[in-house]
Amino acid sequence: MGDYHINIFFSEEDGGYIADIPDLEACSAFGDTPEQALTEVEQAKQAWLEAARDEGKLVPPPKCRRLSLVPNL
Numbered sequence: 001m002g003d004y005h006i007n008i009f010f011s012e013e014d015g016g017y018i019a020d021i022p023d024l025e026a027c028s029a030f031g032d033t034p035e036q037a038l039t040e041v042e043q044a045k046q047a048w049l050e051a052a053r054d055e056g057k058l059v060p061p062p063k064c065r066r067l068s069l070v071p072n073l
Helices: 033-052
Strands: 007-011 016-020 026-031
Touching: 007 033, 016 033, 026 033
Parallel strands: none
Antiparallel strands: 007 016, 016 026
């Protein structure tokens, strides 16, 4: 299984960075820096996956894929 896409963006309303994983419903985290938000959402992802497995819920496969850019030949 591949890894999940993570969005990180600055929230003026919250005064910090939000990281979320679109494929995992309600899996998000906050940080004062993008790096901190990423660290926090990685921990949230592990907790989300563990809870889903413990409850026998379906763990969705990653849907987002990274694009590979090929130079024009």
